[in-house]
Amino acid sequence: MELDMAGGQRQGLLADPGYGSRTSLSSRPMRGFTWRAKQRHRPGLEVMAPTGRKHGFEWSEEMRLLVALDFLRASEVLSQPFRMDFEQAGGQAWHIPDFLAVTGGGMWLLDVR
Template sequence: MAAELSVASITVSLRSASGRLVENREWAGSSIGGLAGAAPWRTFRWYRGQRHYSGTYWSATMRDHVIYESRLELARLLFADFDPSVRRIVAQPFLLKAEVGGAARKHIPDYLLVTDEGPVVVDVKPLHRWSKPEVALTFGWTREAVELRGWKYEVWSEPPAVELENIRFLSGYRRDWLFDRGLVDELRGAELDGVSLQRAVACLPGRSEEQVRPAVYHLLWTHEFTVDLDRPFSPAHVLRRTA
């Protein structure tokens, strides 16, 4: 399917941050700066009986709200927000058009991530739907179009359940302005490498565990410390200081 893509036919349309419509630009010549600054090409609507759960998520990466159209998209958004290599997250970033096998095709990816390793275009789809011919065709030509630019294309499905729940839990501590900066600095200076979570929350004399615990979780969200996310959180989790 990907071999049937007419490279010369690929165009991109987007909505600028000011709402201006920019249509049918040459895909290969469109700057990442312009694409990364785009407003969502489409926005969701609430209606009775809808099959998907749509909403907005306040992203610590963007310092702003980012939309999602399903719970699975929200999960991918959480992973992106937690990833320290991700610098920008754009939902519904642009409309791609191309000629594929002699027919006009179009597709709106779910996310554009600007990362330290380069742009990543993401489509989110439940695993059981990958095999549908129309879905496979769309993902095939989209992958080729993205990779022609030397970018990464990703089709993302259900993540490991425990890892998702751990990241979802830590996301509750992503808002840095809610934390006492003096307390956070004390924890940064404490000898916590190799210390259990149970011991870490009791490590500061004069500070209650109720004060310290949220700050420790915030430092886990910001990757100043790490723990094993492949098993449910417990007091026995061991903190490791990042390099």
């Protein structure tokens, strides 16, 4: 499977030889996870056992979703995987979804509100 990324890049599922038949996605977050004093949210990194990696989050609600995905044994999770550009009544717009997750039930594009 391939995804069209911002800037005309194409991103696909990559075989990971270290995990046998497991496939993994590869991507960098579209934004950094930084914070400063007196801001309302506290970005951070959550370690997930099934992926063996840290995954970025911006809000505590996103961290709780990562914990739930960990319990669901999501085989892959990407934080802020790509930017979606689209047209709406007022003109051009864009949005960056929070996560792309691969579970036993399929691939899920998740936005936490």
